Amino acid sequence: MTPGHPRAEAIALRGGKIQGVGSTEEVMAQADSSTRLVDLQGRTLLPGLIDPHNHTVLSSLFDSLLINIGFATYKTKSDALSAMRTQVAKTPDGEWLTFGFYDNLLQGGDWSMTELDAVSNTRPIFVQYVNGHVGAANSVAFERAGIAPDTGMLPGGGYFGRDADGRFNGLIYNQPALLRFLDIAVPKPTPASLAKAVRTYAGTAAAAGLTALHEPGTVKPEWVGMLADLSNSLPVRLSASFSTDMLEASRNFTALGPSHLARRIPNSRFSLFGMKLWADGSNQAETAAQTQPYLNSDSRGTQSYTQSQMVQLCQGVKDAGWTILSHCQGDAAVDEYLDAIETVYGENPPSGLNRVEHATMARRDQIERMKRLGCEPTFMSDFIYLYGQAYRDKIFGPARAEFMVPIGAAAELGIGYSMHSDNPASGLPPNPLRLVQTAVTRRCMTDDSVLGPDLRLTVDAALRGVTSYAARQIGLGEALGTLETGKEADLTLLEEDPHTTDPDKISAITVSETWLAGEKKFG
Secondary structure (H helix, E strand, O other), X not given: OEOOEOOOOEEEEEOOEEXXXXXXXXXXXXXXXXXXXXXXXXXXXXXXXXXXXOOHHHHHHHHHHOEEOOOOOOOOHHHXXXXXXXXXXXXXXXXXXXXXXEXXXXXOOOOOHHHHHHHOOOOOEEEEEOOOOEEEEOHHHHHHHOOOOOOOOOOOOOEEXXXXXXXXXXXXXXXXXXXXXXXXXXXXXXXXXXXXXXXXXXHHHHHXXXXXEEEEOOOOHHHHHHHHHHHOOOOOEEEEEEEHHHHHHHHHHXXXXXXXXXXEOOOOXXXXXXXXXEOOOOOOOOOOOOOOOOOOOOOOOOOOOOHHHHHHHHHHHHHXXXXXXXXXXXXXXXXXXXXHHHHHHOOOOOOOOEEEEEOOOOOHHHHHHHHXXXXXXXXXXXXXXXXXXXXXXXXXXXXXXXXXXXXHXXXXXXXXXXXXXXXXXXXXXXXXXXXXXXHHHOXXXXXXXXXXXXXXXXXHHHHXXXXXXXXXXXXXXXXXXXXXXXXXXXXEEEOOOXXXXXXHHHHHOOEEEEEEOOEEEEO
């Protein structure tokens, strides 16, 4: 993954760092009597794989606190309904039933309040969709959450769906509205339960080949000490961004380093980078902000902020000494965010690295503008794998869907890019090799079709999206992401070489081992 030196025969490690990389002869010249030789026996060694947008704590908690009715286990809405009824039979009247990971696109449509009332009208029911931006609840849950019939748009863009008569239909949109339910439906984790959940999830991530996870926007300042302490015993590094509603508390950490680099918490493997905001919602829910209407609707989605509010938020983050990460699913959201960046920074690109999260429906001219403004996108290639067919046939139509997740355009234009899972939003276990495979093939899981074949990446280009570019996008490019002398010895060892494997089977390559700071953590 090192520019100019993409392949090497041998690597030397010492004291948790990479001591040398090159030919076998060059590296063996550094050996002494204490050197231990390891023959990889034809396996492939990569820099440790990085997920630059993974809601690690949220994934950990959802895995442990929500009842999973997702597509991985229940292929249809009917199957999920049967599972819900089974749980109702086990739950006393009045107690919350909190379900998670439901996929409206893959499992068969939205839940209505009427349907959920039929499941139980004596227990509050809340369903968190896998996309992270939509939920559904029954009448009892709405009453328990104190949602008044005249409740309108909430600050930050949250709102509640209504039927043709103006009554609540059970759907809940965007974080401010979802939190009205999650805050009372899900038990508050204790430090011990949170640590246990994160440790379990980190082990799963390491087994998938990951050595670093970045959580954007869902880590609270009061968790920093606990996560920093915990990080020293985990098989992966942890990194995080605060959200913009934590601006004042974030100032307590700015003395740890410049904004364009990760602010490392001393004596830990935990660092902070940037602040996160949400410019719009979800394409799957048709709430993401678009310049053109959705395929079968007059709706263009919803922006979370006015342009002046977006400028104010970005200015506040810049003034507080952080880089900016903005969730932008629709192209109108990308326009709004880039307009704000240009207003805040003027003609000169920022000294730090501002990110565009997802950029799922970004246009080519917007990627060109990102480059000019010093921004970089991070893409969720799983959107193609999971939802490409639905985007084409139900949400956007063929022409717009062909250019969805335009990683290839970013590579062509010479702009840095990364790929991420956005877990728990995929509903699947972590698998960075699946992200690589989809970037290389652009093949849809549901019908085996290929979207935008001209946007496919080479294997090398795709791997950079989960190594060197991903490291830079969390402020750790000087320490991680390539196998270079002086960098941290974070390594991922694969049984096969992705370059020579059938592109449609890259995700199935076995991860043999992962190493963190020169110590084997998995395998």
